[in-house]
Amino acid sequence: MRAERPRQAEIIAVGSELLTPFRVDTNSLWLTERLNALGIEVVVKTIVGDDEALLERLIREALARSEILILTGGLGPTEDDVTRKALARALGRGLTLDEQVLERIRARFASRGLVMPKINERQALVLEGAIVLENRYGTAPGMFLEQQGRVLVALPGPPSEMQAMFESEVMPLLEPLAGGLKIGYRTLRVAGMSESAVDQAIAPIYTQYANPRTTILATTSGIEIHLTAVGTTEEEIEARLNEVSDRIERALGARVFTTRGESLEEVIGRLCLIKRYTIAVAESVTGGLVAKRLTNVPGSSRYFRGGITAYSDEAKTALLGIPADLLATHGAVSAEVAEAMAQRVKVQLATTMGMAITGLAGPQGGTPEKPVGLVFIALADDVHVESHRHWFPGDRARIRELAAQAALALLYERVL
Amino acid sequence: MRAERPRQAEIIAVGSELLTPFRVDTNSLWLTERLNALGIEVVVKTIVGDDEALLERLIREALARSEILILTGGLGPTEDDVTRKALARALGRGLTLDEQVLERIRARFASRGLVMPKINERQALVLEGAIVLENRYGTAPGMFLEQQGRVLVALPGPPSEMQAMFESEVMPLLEPLAGGLKIGYRTLRVAGMSESAVDQAIAPIYTQYANPRTTILATTSGIEIHLTAVGTTEEEIEARLNEVSDRIERALGARVFTTRGESLEEVIGRLCLIKRYTIAVAESVTGGLVAKRLTNVPGSSRYFRGGITAYSDEAKTALLGIPADLLATHGAVSAEVAEAMAQRVKVQLATTMGMAITGLAGPQGGTPEKPVGLVFIALADDVHVESHRHWFPGDRARIRELAAQAALALLYERVL
Known part of the structure; x- marks a missing residue:
């Protein structure tokens, strides 16, 4: 790939909150996808806090390395929002008040019956020579600038504002510059x-x-x-x-x-609609997660009738009519109980297929015969019931996720 | 905070997969938490691919800015793993084969009955003057180096290896350097x-x-x-x-x-156990998400009896006994149906409280009177039933998440 290299871009995300242990910069993932679609490769991503001098230095260094630089964040109205000033210094350009931008910000406040606070005036400051990028979902406008063969784009940090601005304002400006690859x-x-x-x-x-x-x-x-x-x-x-x-x-x-980006639950949904299958789910260990995933899909009510989360033994009896002696003989985590749950939920909701998941997600409650991570998944139709025994590694959350995924994988195989 | 500034560090994450739209660098979150605990502030994070020349340049620039530099990744055995070479060039130091490290790598392979491939020899190359950091969970050793008042640490990319190495090898070396803050x-x-x-x-x-x-x-x-x-x-x-x-x-x-890092469902669980409350949930729009969140908590079967995902109108009648004429008169998305669902699920599972969530997550199905995002949340106990009308913005996934959060917030208020 080195011989046929596309044009190179860097992304700088600005914001002190992105340097805490709580937050990652996800704007750059979306931007990378869009830049790649234009044939532009992202070679460096940098994250920096609200520090004007440090940001100025990073902008200079990035422009010395790469042809295209995209900045996100730091365009808000407060003292902490340092991107405009850092850019002005790094590029040796002045900031001027753009009356048109100011008017748009005022109008935005007015449309909600508010008077623009004085502080927001700062957001109308624009780099000399820059193209102003309109912000349809917020007050901070973006900027686009070409200087000495370098392209610089400044975008607001909130993802909805950044994405809309990039699609409608930046894409048309970048496209002609994107090069052949x-x-x-x-x-x-x-x-x-x-x-x-x-x-x-x-x-x-x-x-x-x-x-x-x-x-x-x-x-x-x-x-x-x-x-x-x-x-x-x-x-x-x-x-x-x-x-x-x-x-x-x-x-x-x-x-x-x-190969088209669909989720497993979407593919299951498509197959159910084609084959006129309906589904019901009885969940113990996954506690609603399988139902939640199936109903992620718009229109899933056409094939997913409903689900029962029978988390306690009492609920397995009260809601699903699982005989207490079956639970006593085999335990709630068993092939027998999984199969009975699948058959019962199928009957109760009068569906083509009934699925059930029972298991132990821990951390407590494991025994040598029934360790944490043991899961039974059962699938019943009119003529047949089957169950599968799994052992999943990991913590409670991971075991539940793997069990839900395995249940949907089984359902997929069967509706196929 | 500027007057009492802690020591400053930068983190560089190396790996081309971190520059795709699919992956974020999460190692730096963990590292930030540990560095902060030592009183070291992270001021810049950089992500770069497997590009030796570019990485060399970024290392030089970072060391010119900050006192402490932590690198993760790029220490594997293949041609793509460029961290060792880039470091050697940036620091002007040679790489020498460390016989002790080589022996450990060979022994690691031997312990699994394997002969070390020739390619892994490269992992025994160590920067002149560096302290070698042992890797208990993998083959790539790390490195620690002080040079001209700068501290440099190179760690492997896999989180389990990186974290164990940082805790046992790096913390003791960094602690005396960390300064008073x-x-x-x-x-x-x-x-x-x-x-x-x-x-x-x-x-x-x-x-x-x-x-x-x-x-x-x-x-x-x-x-x-x-x-x-x-x-x-x-x-x-x-x-x-x-x-x-x-x-x-x-x-x-x-x-x-x-204020202690618990989730809302954990706090609800703790309160239910103290007050001996039990809960049942009937979900339509959230499709199992509320039950899933309640059962995130280990031991939740002691107060969460179970849930019913009545996604279709048929299921609301079949599983919850909601009269068909109530559905016809008010519609499935109504205060009346939400309250009936809450009362019914409470009775069916014989709990202290029954909760219900019904609404429209879209994207289809909205009307002017009942737009997408409209959600009713009801809570019933022995003497009382209440319902709340919400309108949530966003797409399908966001509406469902906000509805589940609002339901748990209501439950929290009531169990308090």
């Missing part, structure tokens, strides 16, 4: 396999290609395979992505449930 | 108020203090108020935090549900 992505999502099993199966394929580059990522909603290709045309990028993507799909089969 | 944090969590309402209520307090510094953060599980104090002793920091924290708590009252 483009970057394209494809994400393959895989259900029912571990990260290492996926890697073992596809490493012989992806290691043959430097372009596209392949990254495997374990997320709480399954394994993702990311392909990143560089090329001079959309067609070239598509062809490069198709070649590797097709080989990986052949290797993994139907376990690749999407 | 320490940093302390406190987080107040608030339920049932918006970010701007919180700000309005407490700005007159926190603007009087530069130390501690106050940051307000809106998260999907409520509003957080972060206080950051600097001082020479733990006692001084505690006193500074207490002063502002106490004033904020007096201003907000019981809406501050914790």
